[in-house]
Amino acid sequence: MNSLDTLHYYKRLEAVRVPRRQAEVHAQVLAEVMSQVATKDDVMTLKTWVELYVKEQTQQLKSDLLKWFFAISIAQASLIITVLRYLPH
Template identity: 65%
Template sequence: MNSLDTLGYCKRLETVGVPREQAEVHAQMLAEVVAQVATKDDLDALEVRLKEWVKEWVSLYVGEQIQSLKVDMLKWYITLCIAQTSLIIAALRYLPH
C-alpha cells in the first residue's frame, strides 16, 4: 500500500508560504491520488492473474483447435492410404503377367 505523510507534506508547504487551508487541501488531494496508484504488489498480482487467464485460454481454445486438426489429419491420412492402396491394386491388376 502506498503511504504518504500528509502532516509532514502539509507542514513543508506551510514553511514555503502556502496558507494552512490550501496546504491541507493539497495534502488530501495528493493522498487520494497516491491511494489510486498501483503498487508493485498490485502489478505482481495482475501478472499472476493474467498468466492464469492466458494458460486457461490456450488450453481451452487452442486445445480444441488442435483436436480438430488431429481429426482432419487422420481423415486425410486414411483417405490417402485407401487411394494409394487402390492405385497399387489397379496397377498390379493391369500389369502383364
C-alpha cells in the first residue's frame, strides 16, 4: 500500500500560501488517488497470477495438440490401410 504523509503535504501547501481549505482538499484528493495506484506488491501478485495462468494454458494446449496428433495419426493410418486394401495386387 502506498503511504503518503498528508499532513506534511498539507503544511507544505500552506507554507506557500495556498488557502487552508484548498490545501486540505488537495491533501485528501492526493491521498485518494495514491490509494488507487498499484504498488510493487500488486504488480508482483499480478505477475505471479499471469505466469501461473500462462503455464496452465500452455499445458492445456500441449495436451490438446497431443490428442489431435494421435487422432490424425490414427485417421491417416486407417486411410492408408483402406487404400492399400482396395488397390489391385
